[in-house]
Amino acid sequence: MTAPTGYLSESSVDPPDVLFTIITHAERWPSRSCVADLERELSYGDLVGEAGRVAGGLSDLGASQGSRVALFVGNSVDFVVAALACMWIGAAFVPISLSDPPERRSSIVADCDPVVVVRAGRSPEAALPAPVVNLGVLATWAGEPPPVASDPGLVAYCIYTSGTTGAPKGVMISRSAFSTSVAAIGTTQKNDETSRALCVSPVHFDGSFSLIFPTLYFGGYLVIPDRESISFPRSYFNALRRHEINTVSFSPSFLRLLMTAGSLKSLGDTNVEVLALGGEALSSSEVRSIWEAKPSIRVFNRYGPTETTISVSDLELAPDMLADGYVPIGPPHPGSSFHLVSGDGCLVSDVDEPAALYVGGSQLMTGYLGAPELTSSVLRSDVVAGQVLYKTGDLVRLDRHGRYVFVGRADNVVKHRGVRVSLVEISEQLSRIEGVLAATASTFDDDGSLGVAAFIVAEPGASPLQIRDRAADLLPAAMLPDRLLLVEELPLTTSSKVDESRLLAHAGMSPWAQPSTGAATPPRADP
Numbered sequence: 103m104t105a106p107t108g109y110l111s112e113s114s115v116d117p118p119d120v121l122f123t124i125i126t127h128a129e130r131w132p133s134r135s136c137v138a139d140l141e142r143e144l145s146y147g148d149l150v151g152e153a154g155r156v157a158g159g160l161s162d163l164g165a166s167q168g169s170r171v172a173l174f175v176g177n178s179v180d181f182v183v184a185a186l187a188c189m190w191i192g193a194a195f196v197p198i199s200l201s202d203p204p205e206r207r208s209s210i211v212a213d214c215d216p217v218v219v220v221r222a223g224r225s226p227e228a229a230l231p232a233p234v235v236n237l238g239v240l241a242t243w244a245g246e247p248p249p250v251a252s253d254p255g256l257v258a259y260c261i262y263t264s265g266t267t268g269a270p271k272g273v274m275i276s277r278s279a280f281s282t283s284v285a286a287i288g289t290t291q292k293n294d295e296t297s298r299a300l301c302v303s304p305v306h307f308d309g310s311f312s313l314i315f316p317t318l319y320f321g322g323y324l325v326i327p328d329r330e331s332i333s334f335p336r337s338y339f340n341a342l343r344r345h346e347i348n349t350v351s352f353s354p355s356f357l358r359l360l361m362t363a364g365s366l367k368s369l370g371d372t373n374v375e376v377l378a379l380g381g382e383a384l385s386s387s388e389v390r391s392i393w394e395a396k397p398s399i400r401v402f403n404r405y406g407p408t409e410t411t412i413s414v415s416d417l418e419l420a421p422d423m424l425a426d427g428y429v430p431i432g433p434p435h436p437g438s439s440f441h442l443v444s445g446d447g448c449l450v451s452d453v454d455e456p457a458a459l460y461v462g463g464s465q466l467m468t469g470y471l472g473a474p475e476l477t478s479s480v481l482r483s484d485v486v487a488g489q490v491l492y493k494t495g496d497l498v499r500l501d502r503h504g505r506y507v508f509v510g511r512a513d514n515v516v517k518h519r520g521v522r523v524s525l526v527e528i529s530e531q532l533s534r535i536e537g538v539l540a541a542t543a544s545t546f547d548d549d550g551s552l553g554v555a556a557f558i559v560a561e562p563g564a565s566p567l568q569i570r571d572r573a574a575d576l577l578p579a580a581m582l583p584d585r586l587l588l589v590e591e592l593p594l595t596t597s598s599k600v601d602e603s604r605l606l607a608h609a610g611m612s613p614w615a616q617p618s619t620g621a622a623t624p625p626r627a628d629p
Contacts, residue, residue: 116464117285119277120258120315121189121250125150127321137324138345139178140331152183154247157190159240161248163233165217167192167256172216172232173305174198174207177326180222180237181305182314187240189258192251193217194274196260197306200225201596210262210270214471224328254278260471261308263408272471273408279465280315283411286435288316290416291349291376291402297322298373299349300341302332302356307597309381311412312404313351322349335365342372351378351404353598357388358540362559362591369395380404380413382599383508383526385533386424393421405431405508407494409480411465414438415506423505428530430505431498438463440506442498443485451500456509459498460491467492497524516545518554519580525554528583531576532556537564540592544602545614548584552614556583557605559591585611 118126124146127136132147144152165171171188173195175181181197188195196214198207211219212231219230222237258280262270287293299317301324303310317324325345332338338360341347357379360366369377369392377392377399384403392401406413417432434440442450442457450457460482469477480493497509509515510526517523525543532541540559545552558569566586573582587609593601606613 116254116278117281119252119254120281120284120319121186121277122252123281123319124186125250127318131321134321135323136318136321137179137182137326139180139325140327142179144179144183149183149186152241153186153190155243156183156187156237156240158245158247159235159243160187160193160218160220161191162243163218163235165191165193167251167253169193170196170214170216170257170260172196172198172211172214172219172230174200174219174221174225174228174230174234175237175305176200176222176224177301177305177310177329178222178224179326182318182324182326183241184220184222184237185259189277190250191248192253192256194257194260196262196272199304199306199596202306204228206270210272213270214260214262214272254281257468259308261306261408271473271476274468274471275411276468279411279467282437282464283406283413283435284311284315284319287312287404287413287416288320290418291316291378291400293317293320293322293349295321297349297376298345298347299324299351300332300345300347301326302329302338302350302352303381303598304329304596307381308408308412309351309353309404309597312378312380313349317349335360335363335368339365339368339372342374346373348373349376350374351380353381353594354379354384354388355382355592355594355600356598357392358559358592358600359594361388361391362539366391366395369399372396374399376400376402378402378404378416380406381597383510383529384429385530386427386429387530387533389419389424389429390421403429403431406465407461407492407496409467409492410438410461410494411467414461414463414465415440426501427534428501428507428527430501430503430507433506434461434463435465438465439489440498441486441491442500447485449486453502454499456497456499456515458512459494459496459506460485461494462486462489462491466490516552516554518552523554523581528554528556528577528581531581532558532569532573534576535569535572537561538569542592542600542602542605543583544606546585546606546611547614553584553611554581555585555587555606555609555611557587557589557592557609560588564588585609 128146128150136146219234258277260272404413405415415432439462441460510524528543
C-alpha cells in the first residue's frame with residue numbers, strides 16, 4: 103500500500119549533528135554565555151571544554167561507542183555537560199529520575215547496564231546496581247579530549263517510559279534522529295542567537311529536550327535551574343523576568359497550574375515570545391487564555407511520542423484554527439510521515455473518521471533496549487509497502503481543513519453507556535464551561551462497570567451542580583461523567599502530566615481494569 107498524497111512530508115538533507123553544531127558555536131563564540139543554573143554559568147567555550155574533560159574521564163572508566171552511561175543528575179548545567187560528554191565518546195546517556203522510588207531507579211539502572219552512573223552535587227545519595235562517579239571528579243580529568251564520535255547511527259540517548267505492562271522500557275534514539283528533531287523544532291520556532299529559554303520540564307522526560315537542545319543548537323542561551331526553585335508560579339515568573347526569557351516550553355498540566363493559581367496574567371509582564379506545549383492534549387480554552395494574557399505570543403502545539411524522538415510535529419497556532427472548538431496538531435516534520443489506519447488495516451483519508459496513527463521516517467527510534475519482540479510489535483513493516491512505521495497507539499482524524507486532530511489514546515477512547523467516547527473530548531468540553539479553570543476526565547471502577555469521572559478546578563463559588571447542568575448542554579448523554587468532583591488542583595507526575603492515580607485515590611475510587619473476560623475496554627497507558 104502507498105500513502106495518499108499529502109501524508110508524506112518533504113524530505114530533507116540530514117541536518118548537522120547536535121554535538122558538532124555546539125562545538126562549532128564554541129569555536130566561533132568561545133566567550134558567549136550559553137547555559138546557566140542557580141549556581142554557575144558557562145560560555146560555549148566553557149561548556150565544550152568541560153564536556154571534553156568529562157568525556158576523557160568517562161573514557162578512562164571504560165565508556166565508549168555503543169555503551170551506556172546513566173545520568174543521576176537533575177535539571178542543571180551539570181546535566182547538559184554530562185549529556186554532551188556521553189555523545190562525545192559515542193555512549194548513550196540514560197537520564198534517571200531523582201524522584202522515582204528506589205526500586206524503580208534500581209530496576210532501570212540494572213536494565214540499561216551502564217558502564218557507570220554519573221551523579222552531581224545536588225543529586226541525592228542512592229544505592230544503585232552500577233559504579234557511581236561524581237561529575238566533579240570527571241571534570242578534573244587532564245589530557246587531550248578523546249576524538250569526537252561521529253557515527254549518526256550511534257544511540258544518542260535512552261529514555262525510559264512506562265506502558266501497558268507497567269514495566270519501564272528503554273527507548274533508544276539515534277544521533278541522526280535526535281539531530282533531525284532538534285533542527286526541525288528550532289527551525290519551526292525560529293530559534294536563533296537571540297533565543298533565551300527557561301527549562302521547567304524534568305530532564306528525565308524527553309519533553310525537556312525540545313527546549314534544551316534547540317536553544318543550544320541555534321546558538322541561544324539556556325537557563326536550567328533545579329525544578330524545585332521554579333516549581334511555584336511566583337518563582338517561575340520571577341525567573342522569566344530575571345533572565346529576560348523569551349522562549350518557554352512545558353506541559354499543558356503546568357499551564358493549568360499557572361491558570362488555577364491565577365498567575366497566567368503575569369505572562370504579559372514578561373519578554374516571552376514563544377510558548378510551546380506538548381506531552382498531553384491541549385484545549386482551545388487553554389490556548390485562548392494564553393492569548394488573553396499576552397496577545398502577541400506565538401503558541402505552538404507539539405506532538406510526538408518518545409519513540410518518534412522528542413516531537414514529530416510542531417504547529418504554530420492561530421485563532422482561526424480554534425474556531426471548531428479543538429486544537430489541531432501539525433503536519434509531520436520534514437523527513438517524517440503520518441498514516442491513518444483503520445481497524446481492518448486500510449489507510450484512511452475520510453474527514454472526521456478516527457483512525458490509528460502510524461508514523462514513518464527519519465525520527466523513529468532504534469528500538470526498545472533489550473526487547474526485540476516488543477520493538478517488532480510497534481515498528482511495523484506490514485502497513486505501507488517498503489516503509490517501517492511506528493504504531494503510536496493514538497487515534498487521530500483529519501478535519502474539514504485537512505488538519506490532523508488528536509482524538510486520544512486508543513485506550514482513552516472508551517465504550518461508556520454503549521457508546522464510544524473520547525476522554526480528551528470530555529475534558530475539552532468541560533474546560534469551556536465558564537468558571538472552570540482546568541478539567542480532566544478519567545475512568546474508574548463503578549461497581550464492576552467502566553465509569554467516567556471528571557475532576558475540575560473551578561473558580562470560587564462554582565458548584566458541581568451548576569457545572570453539570572452546563573455540561574449537559576455541551577455533551578451528549580453518553581459523554582456526561584458519572585461522577586463530577588471539584589478539586590483544589592490537578593496534581594502532576596514527575597513528568598509534569600496530570601496524576602490521575604492520585605486523583606482517583608483521593609476520591610476513594612479504584613482505577614478501571616479490564617475484566618478477565620476481556621469484554622471491555624483495556625486499562626489506560628502512559629503515552
